[in-house]
Amino acid sequence: MADVLMRTEGLNKSFGAVSIAEDISFDIIEGEVVGIIGPNGAGKTTLFGLLAGTVALDSGSIAFAGRDVTKLPTHDRARLGIARTYQIPRPFTHMTVRENLQVAALFAGQLEQAECDEWVDQVLEFTGLKKEHAMLAGRLPLLGRKRHELARALATRPSLLLIDEVAAGLTDAEVDDFIDLIGRIKRAGITVIWIEHVMKTMLRATDRLMALSGGQIIAQGPPDHVIKTPEVQRVYLGA
Numbered sequence: 001m002a003d004v005l006m007r008t009e010g011l012n013k014s015f016g017a018v019s020i021a022e023d024i025s026f027d028i029i030e031g032e033v034v035g036i037i038g039p040n041g042a043g044k045t046t047l048f049g050l051l052a053g054t055v056a057l058d059s060g061s062i063a064f065a066g067r068d069v070t071k072l073p074t075h076d077r078a079r080l081g082i083a084r085t086y087q088i089p090r091p092f093t094h095m096t097v098r099e100n101l102q103v104a105a106l107f108a109g110q111l112e113q114a115e116c117d118e119w120v121d122q123v124l125e126f127t128g129l130k131k132e133h134a135m136l137a138g139r140l141p142l143l144g145r146k147r148h149e150l151a152r153a154l155a156t157r158p159s160l161l162l163i164d165e166v167a168a169g170l171t172d173a174e175v176d177d178f179i180d181l182i183g184r185i186k187r188a189g190i191t192v193i194w195i196e197h198v199m200k201t202m203l204r205a206t207d208r209l210m211a212l213s214g215g216q217i218i219a220q221g222p223p224d225h226v227i228k229t230p231e232v233q234r235v236y237l238g239a
């Protein structure tokens with residue numbers, strides 16, 4: 001049987017009277033790339049916050065790598081192997097690209113200084129940021145900022161990587177590069193949950209899709225199946 005890396009059961013979250021996550025339960029299997037789609041305001045980013053521990057649950061539970069992490073703060077979840085990116089990248093803008101990765105590797109990746117440099121070099125190479133390693137992170141152009149956001153998450157040595165919308169604002173060729181990069185991340189043994197608006201990207205790059213609307217999972221399964229369900233056609237494609 002395939003190994004479950006993450007299991008959520010009955011996740012609930014409201015902001016005031018508005019329910020943003022409603023009874024969300026799913027399993028993430030080791031090694032898969034799961035896509036999350038859904039209209040603006042569906043609760044996708046909030047769900048990442050719940051998984052990473054930056055947003056507090058009202059109720060429900062989250063198990064990761066066989067441990068109950070429901071009550072664990074973000075930094076402990078990061079050390080256990082959960083990393084996330086943000087829709088709007090959040091680097092330390094006055095530090096260099098390399099220094100940002102070093103911070104991630106030292107604190108969340110729990111590497112010693114001696115191992116850290118070599119690891120950071122590998123991440124720079126892997127994400128195509130070697131040339132920019134000495135640049136201040138705040139000076140990177142859009143594509144570089146997005147690569148760097150992913151690199152910072154990878155530097156923490158995650159087993160589960162949560163990617164929140166990298167494709168927006170990029171050209172088709174740049175999106176292809178990200179699809180390639182995420183394929184290599186998968187082949188490196190990292191499990192991925194990827195939120196993206198661009199349906200074409202999700203169809204090509206994921207093993208399974210979950211569609212969210214109004215804080216609920218309205219469909220999940222093989223990508224080509226999910227996009228054809230009436231629920232998804234109605235709320236997401238506006239058909």
Ligand SMILES: Nc1ncnc2c1ncn2[C@@H]1O[C@H](COP(=O)(O)OP(=O)(O)O)[C@@H](O)[C@H]1O
Pocket residue numbers: 015020038039040041042043044045046047
């Ligand atoms: N901290 C917050 N306080 C109040 N409302 C929030 C907060 N964060 C998100 N929301 C609301 O929750 C809903 C879902 O937001 P979000 O998770 O960002 O959706 P998505 O990523 O799918 O676009 C939106 O209506 C948003 O305004």
Ligand SMILES: [Mg+2]
Pocket residue numbers: 044045046087
């Ligand atoms: Mg979002």
